[in-house]
Amino acid sequence: MLLSEVVATSVAVAATRSRLAKVKALSALLRSATPEVVEAVVSFLIGVPKQGRIGAGWRTVFELSVGPVGRSALTVAEVDAALAAVAATSGKGSAQRRTDLLVDLFSRATEAEQDFLRRLLTGELRQGALEGVMLDAIAAATEVPGETVRRAFMLSGRLPQTAVAALAGGASALEAFQLEVGRPVRPMLASPAESLPDALAELGSCVVEHKLDGARIQVHRSGDVVRVFTRTLREITKTVPELVDLVRGLPCQSVVLDGETLALTDEGRPRPFQETMSRFGAQDARELLLKPFFFDCLHLDGVDLLDVPLRDRLAALRRVAGEHVIPGALDPSPAEAEAVVAAAMSSGHEGVMVKALDSLYAAGRRGKAWQKVKPVHTLDLVVIGVERGSGRRRGWLSNLHLGARDPDGGPPVMVGKTFKGLTDELLTWQTRELQAIATSTDDWVVHVRPELVIEIELDGVQVSTRYPGGVALRFARVVRYRPDKDASEATTIEEVRGLLPGHTIRE
Numbered sequence: 001m002l003l004s005e006v007v008a009t010s011v012a013v014a015a016t017r018s019r020l021a022k023v024k025a026l027s028a029l030l031r032s033a034t035p036e037v038v039e040a041v042v043s044f045l046i047g048v049p050k051q052g053r054i055g056a057g058w059r060t061v062f063e064l065s066v067g068p069v070g071r072s073a074l075t076v077a078e079v080d081a082a083l084a085a086v087a088a089t090s091g092k093g094s095a096q097r098r099t100d101l102l103v104d105l106f107s108r109a110t111e112a113e114q115d116f117l118r119r120l121l122t123g124e125l126r127q128g129a130l131e132g133v134m135l136d137a138i139a140a141a142t143e144v145p146g147e148t149v150r151r152a153f154m155l156s157g158r159l160p161q162t163a164v165a166a167l168a169g170g171a172s173a174l175e176a177f178q179l180e181v182g183r184p185v186r187p188m189l190a191s192p193a194e195s196l197p198d199a200l201a202e203l204g205s206c207v208v209e210h211k212l213d214g215a216r217i218q219v220h221r222s223g224d225v226v227r228v229f230t231r232t233l234r235e236i237t238k239t240v241p242e243l244v245d246l247v248r249g250l251p252c253q254s255v256v257l258d259g260e261t262l263a264l265t266d267e268g269r270p271r272p273f274q275e276t277m278s279r280f281g282a283q284d285a286r287e288l289l290l291k292p293f294f295f296d297c298l299h300l301d302g303v304d305l306l307d308v309p310l311r312d313r314l315a316a317l318r319r320v321a322g323e324h325v326i327p328g329a330l331d332p333s334p335a336e337a338e339a340v341v342a343a344a345m346s347s348g349h350e351g352v353m354v355k356a357l358d359s360l361y362a363a364g365r366r367g368k369a370w371q372k373v374k375p376v377h378t379l380d381l382v383v384i385g386v387e388r389g390s391g392r393r394r395g396w397l398s399n400l401h402l403g404a405r406d407p408d409g410g411p412p413v414m415v416g417k418t419f420k421g422l423t424d425e426l427l428t429w430q431t432r433e434l435q436a437i438a439t440s441t442d443d444w445v446v447h448v449r450p451e452l453v454i455e456i457e458l459d460g461v462q463v464s465t466r467y468p469g470g471v472a473l474r475f476a477r478v479v480r481y482r483p484d485k486d487a488s489e490a491t492t493i494e495e496v497r498g499l500l501p502g503h504t505i506r507e
């Protein structure tokens with residue numbers, strides 16, 4: 001398959017707002033790809049090359065200036081091989097060798113292909129929002145039910161491999177995907193509830209647990225080997241040795257645990273979220289110990305538990321991790337449930353989770369079986385630009401331009417601005433981070449790649465003629481950055497519109 005076919009499809013998908021048209025274009029391309037290149041084709045389209053980060057600096061790639069050719073015969077397989085060669089280059093003089101390989105590749109590409117490759121390599125093409133569209137396209141290309149494709153993806157965590165299996169072996173190949181200890185699955189998510197009584201009434205027999213304000217972890221143990229993953233399935237085993245030691249000491253041979261981790265003060269209250277997240281960085285900074293609070297068990301000693309009711313998963317969890325289970329109450333009366341909320345709030349946590357005891361573990365799903373009850377309403381928005389500070393904030397990048405996600409995979413839709421709630425520490429941090437992902441700047445605004453997710457508290461929204469989505473935030477203020485989320489998980493423009501007066505307020 002020619003690279004130009006992938007580029008043309010990518011451009012066509014970006015140019016249309018119709019989900020159906022996107023799915024049609026992608027599935028037609030998948031159908032015409034030969035088995036050897038399916039993995040590369042899907043990787044290119046979702047903007048994540050198979051080789052991951054190839055080690056060529058952003059600047060190198062962006063500043064490569066090689067005259068384009070008028071017509072090209074570059075194939076997907078050739079590009080894939082070239083990227084593999086770049087990724088495999090290491091040692092002394094490797095920066096130059098990588099540049100040479102890239103120059104060679106770019107010199108065989110047309111202008112449109114160069115532009116595509118540049119955006120692929122700098123991560124600009126990466127669009128989490130395209131994942132859902134791609135899953136539909138795989139289903140359409142193979143005539144396998146969408147649910148089967150989705151489940152395989154949630155269990156493997158990898159879209160290209162899901163496509164390869166679907167195209168080669170259809171539904172039966174996808175049904176063979178199982179939970180594998182050591183390979184993370186997409187975590188189950190929660191929907192917002194109006195109130196505690198609503199959630200209790202809707203779910204019937206349930207567990208009410210503290211909703212801790214930390215970071216999601218998924219811990220896999222097989223024998224003595226323990227691996228820890230974040231909510232976005234990034235491995236952080238090396239940075240959290242205390243969690244590894246703790247799970248290695250549990251009374252079992254193999255286990256997969258789902259939970260939340262955070263750093264606590266001496267009084268047992270949560271430390272600021274930023275401090276917990278700083279432990280997920282590159283090095284082991286063990287002076288700030290993390291404590292795990294597990295709330296689910298997906299596998300225990302050879303038995304997969306994804307498809308057993310929560311009641312039984314919790315029994316397994318208590319057996320294996322008793323004292324590290326998150327606080328809560330099983331099958332509480334309304335008064336007992338209220339008491340859990342009061343205890344959670346007075347300990348400095350953000351609310352409670354209410355979960356149906358007969359529900360199965362729906363990997364990657366934000367369903368109704370788990371409902372969160374939080375007194376303060378927040379949105380997770382994407383930073384799309386930032387204004388240069390003035391006065392006391394001179395030298396810092398300050399006023400943030402905030403976007404909501406387009407569920408059909410288009411660029412984020414601006415819904416407001418804010419600099420409220422930013423501490424000096426956050427201003428310093430964001431100035432550095434935003435400069436690193438700047439795409440263009442003028443005197444006033446620095447535009448950035450839409451990657452950073454930020455949690456925003458607000459009083460509500462109002463109709464706006466200024467912003468393209470027709471809706472604007474009222475009194476927005478920053479709660480915190482969410483480095484554990486990527487832009488594909490941000491609040492959608494529809495969810496923001498749902499907050500307009502006249503709509504039912506969900507969160």
Ligand SMILES: Nc1ncnc2c1ncn2[C@@H]1O[C@H](COP(=O)(O)OP(=O)(O)OP(=O)(O)O)[C@@H](O)[C@H]1O
Pocket residue numbers: 187188189190191209210211212213214215216231260295326353366372380
């Ligand atoms: N008892 C608990 N059960 C499940 N998740 C919990 C619990 N306590 C804290 N959490 C955290 O809450 C998250 C679930 O809420 P949700 O699905 O809305 O994700 P979220 O968008 O990160 O939520 P929020 O933005 O409200 O923190 C989980 O990902 C987990 O990190």
